[in-house]
Amino acid sequence: MSTVRVAAHVHSEWSDDASWSLPDIASAFARRGYGVVLLCEHSRGFAAGDWDSYLSACAAASTADVLLVPGIEYNDADNVVHVPVWGDVPFFGPTPEIPELLAKAAAEDGVAVLAHPWRKEAWRRYDPAWAPYLTAVEVWIRKYDGIAPDRRAVQLARREGLREFVALDFHTGRQFFPLAMSLRLDGDEVDRAAVHRALRAGTFEALAFSRSALRYLHGARLRALELAESARRAARRLRH
Numbered sequence: 428m429s430t431v432r433v434a435a436h437v438h439s440e441w442s443d444d445a446s447w448s449l450p451d452i453a454s455a456f457a458r459r460g461y462g463v464v465l466l467c468e469h470s471r472g473f474a475a476g477d478w479d480s481y482l483s484a485c486a487a488a489s490t491a492d493v494l495l496v497p498g499i500e501y502n503d504a505d506n507v508v509h510v511p512v513w514g515d516v517p518f519f520g521p522t523p524e525i526p527e528l529l530a531k532a533a534a535e536d537g538v539a540v541l542a543h544p545w546r547k548e549a550w551r552r553y554d555p556a557w558a559p560y561l562t563a564v565e566v567w568i569r570k571y572d573g574i575a576p577d578r579r580a581v582q583l584a585r586r587e588g589l590r591e592f593v594a595l596d597f598h599t600g601r602q603f604f605p606l607a608m609s610l611r612l613d614g615d616e617v618d619r620a621a622v623h624r625a626l627r628a629g630t631f632e633a634l635a636f637s638r639s640a641l642r643y644l645h646g647a648r649l650r651a652l653e654l655a656e657s658a659r660r661a662a663r664r665l666r667h
Contacts, residue, residue: 429615431462432634433608433622436500436511436542436565436594441481443472445598449488449495455600457492461607463622464493467511467596470501470521478518496622500542501528508549509542510561514623525552529560538626540592543568544580555587562626563592567633567640569604570596573659575652576635581644593633593640607634 434456438445447455449466456464466485485495498513504522510529512519514537519528532539541557541564544550564584567576576593584591593606611630612621625631633640643649 429612429617431610431612431617431622432460433463433465433610433631434459434461434595434597435465435592435606435608436467436568437464437597438467438469438500441466441473441477441484442469442500442598444469447597447599449484452597453488453490453493453495455603457490459603462493462617463610464495465498465511465513465608465622466495467498467500470499470519470523471506473499473518473521475518475520494617494619494622496619501525503552507547508552509546511540511542513538513626515619526554526557529557533560536623536627538562538623540565541589542594543571543596544583545577546571550579550583553583558587558589561587561589562629563590565594566591566644567593567606567635568596569594569602569606570598573656574604575656576640576644576649578644578649578653590629590631591633591640591644593635605634605636606640607637608632609634 439449439452440446482497485497489495498511500509500511502509503525508525512532516535516537539561541561543565566580595602609632610625612625635643
């Protein structure tokens, strides 16, 4: 058994709204102590013919210190609901119907996570019938939530019996933040197959500031982070 620190939901220049190269991502995250990066390219603008090239590019940019795991963040037709999928799966198309996507990913042993459910009020489209096909819900996303988790997403995850995921939604250096998934592998080998197995098995824990993120999802710690995030946003508005 071994444990690896994972950066989840990271976009490279293979996405239409990001610019970091895969080698630069590998280097930057390795310096910050991550052993695995769960990449998450946007499905829009991606094509089935790109998939094999993307897999090869991720393998080529991986190093002895960090493994880049390819993944796709699928969105529905009007770009409201987003679902990252990882696994040894095909490309499911640029704008799949979400129920069909979830069923197909599950049939291929893929891992699906509901991303930032409060972005564009995506939660309003959530169907409890999706829960058996989902591994987790993003409850703390650096890009959207800042330095505090979203208590509404936490409540959604717990109501649906889904695990909590923390993610960066990394597009620029502004999204570096000490959030990570601690992934327990079933052996000492850190490769894509082992990462996929651990995600499917749910042998992971959400971390914030190198501690269990669960300690920040309720009570006084959550309230303190929410106050700090409110102050951060107010200061940003004043600067602009």
